[in-house]
Amino acid sequence: xxKYILKRTLNSILTVMIVFVAVFMLLRxxxxxxxxPPEMIKETDEATRMTYLRNQGLLDHPIVQLGRFVKNLFQxxxxxxxxxxxxxxxxxxxxxxxxxxxxxxxASMILGIVLGLSLGMLMVRFKxxxxxxxxxxxxxxxxAIPSLIYLFFIQVWVSLWLNLPMVFDKDIPSSWILPxxxxxLGSIAWYALWLRRFMVDEENKDxxxxxxxxxxxxxxxxxxxxxxxxxxxxxxxxxxxxxxIISGSLVIETLYVIxxxxxxxxxxxxxxxNNLVQVIVLMYAVLSVLGVFLxxxxxxxxxxxITLTEDN
Numbered sequence: 001x002x003k004y005i006l007k008r009t010l011n012s013i014l015t016v017m018i019v020f021v022a023v024f025m026l027l028r029x030x031x032x033x034x035x036x037p038p039e040m041i042k043e044t045d046e047a048t049r050m051t052y053l054r055n056q057g058l059l060d061h062p063i064v065q066l067g068r069f070v071k072n073l074f075q076x077x078x079x080x081x082x083x084x085x086x087x088x089x090x091x092x093x094x095x096x097x098x099x100x101x102x103x104x105x106x107a108s109m110i111l112g113i114v115l116g117l118s119l120g121m122l123m124v125r126f127k128x129x130x131x132x133x134x135x136x137x138x139x140x141x142x143x144a145i146p147s148l149i150y151l152f153f154i155q156v157w158v159s160l161w162l163n164l165p166m167v168f169d170k171d172i173p174s175s176w177i178l179p180x181x182x183x184x185l186g187s188i189a190w191y192a193l194w195l196r197r198f199m200v201d202e203e204n205k206d207x208x209x210x211x212x213x214x215x216x217x218x219x220x221x222x223x224x225x226x227x228x229x230x231x232x233x234x235x236x237x238x239x240x241x242x243x244x245i246i247s248g249s250l251v252i253e254t255l256y257v258i259x260x261x262x263x264x265x266x267x268x269x270x271x272x273x274n275n276l277v278q279v280i281v282l283m284y285a286v287l288s289v290l291g292v293f294l295x296x297x298x299x300x301x302x303x304x305x306i307t308l309t310e311d312n
Contacts, residue, residue, distance in 0.1 A: 008296065012289045019285040020278075021066065027274045028062045069278075078279050083271040084264070090279050093264065101253070101260030104176070108183035109241060115184070116191025121227070123196040124203075135192055142189040147251065151182055155255055168258045179256045183249055187241065191234065198230035236295040 053059050057068060072079065078090040085093060123135035141150070155178065159166045165175035202208060203226055211221050253262035261280060268276040 005297070008293055012293050015289050016282075016285050020282050023281045024066055024069070024278055025062055027278055028065070030272065030274065079275045081268075081273055081276045083273040084267050084276055090276055093276070094261065094279075094283070097259060097261045097264050100258065101262060104179055104183060104253075104258065104260065107176070107180045109187065111180060112184035112187025113191060116188040117195055117231075119188060119192035120195030120199070123192060124199045127200070132196075135196070139189045139193050142185055147186075150185075151251065151255060154178060154182055166256075168256045175256075179252055179258060182252050182255075194234060195230060198233055199226055202226045202230050235298055238295070238298065241291070 050059075057065060060068075069079070076091070078094070081088050081090055081093060119135050119138070122131040124132075126132050155166055158164070159178060164178055165172055166178075167175065168179060169175045208221060208225060211225060212218070216224075250262045250266050252258070253260045254266050257263070261283075265277065265280045267273075268280065
């Protein structure tokens with residue numbers, strides 16, 4: 001167990017390092033305008049700009065810049081925004097944005113799990129009947145239609161039908177409803193699809209047939225055996241799902257003008273704020289790798305059939 005955790009930890013660190021170094025170096029290939037404050041681009045000459053870049057260390061070799069950034073990172077200094085929020089520390093921006101994104105993400109995660117599992121059980125209960133067809137139609141719609149189409153439809157038309165705000169306003173609680181629903185649509189489809197598949201697989205196993213022969217009611221078999229065993233494979237995705245929602249949705253936060261990390265990354269890319277882009281991408285990479293790692297540990301904790309040893 002200890003060797004497995006150590007090995008996965010080292011692999012995770014290596015993965016994050018590769019992703020970050022790649023992004024860091026690619027940003028150094030972009031125009032240097034992404035490192036100038038807005039007023040400097042408009043009001044200064046070329047010599048002044050070059051002096052600014054030299055003083056910031058941006059004319060040093062990329063390897064030197066990378067080493068300096070890593071050193072500052074371990075000291076808690078993430079740098080400052082250049083074009084989005086000039087001279088504001090990035091750590092301050094993330095401290096303001098992450099709680100907003102996390103609040104939306106947590107609400108949508110709870111909604112997605114509750115409705116997704118409910119829909120999956122409905123599909124199994126009415127297999128090959130109206131409940132199954134209804135759930136299948138929903139899953140096909142969410143997975144087959146480009147998300148921008150139905151998200152735009154929800155934002156424009158559903159907001160008019162239900163008289164809900166089209167954009168987020170922290171002082172209007174009803175403006176949270178549509179973004180949370182939109183964030184949960186994919187999770188609902190995912191949980192419903194896989195719960196149905198796993199429950200159907202469990203129904204066809206010998207231990208279920210044996211329990212029915214022994215006289216257990218179908219409801220009791222569902223509760224004590226089928227659902228309990230079918231839910232275990234879904235547990236592996238909970239940590240990654242939880243950490244993913246913290247990083248926010250680029251599309252939905254932009255559509256609803258939500259001041260979270262997803263919208264912040266979109267704005268940073270548009271305004272070529274390279275300092276801000278590299279920090280947010282690093283955060284995304286860490287959260288993604290950490291989610292997969294925690295998922296492996298969690299599935300081993302809830303499923304006694306799995307042991308994290310070198311033999312596996």
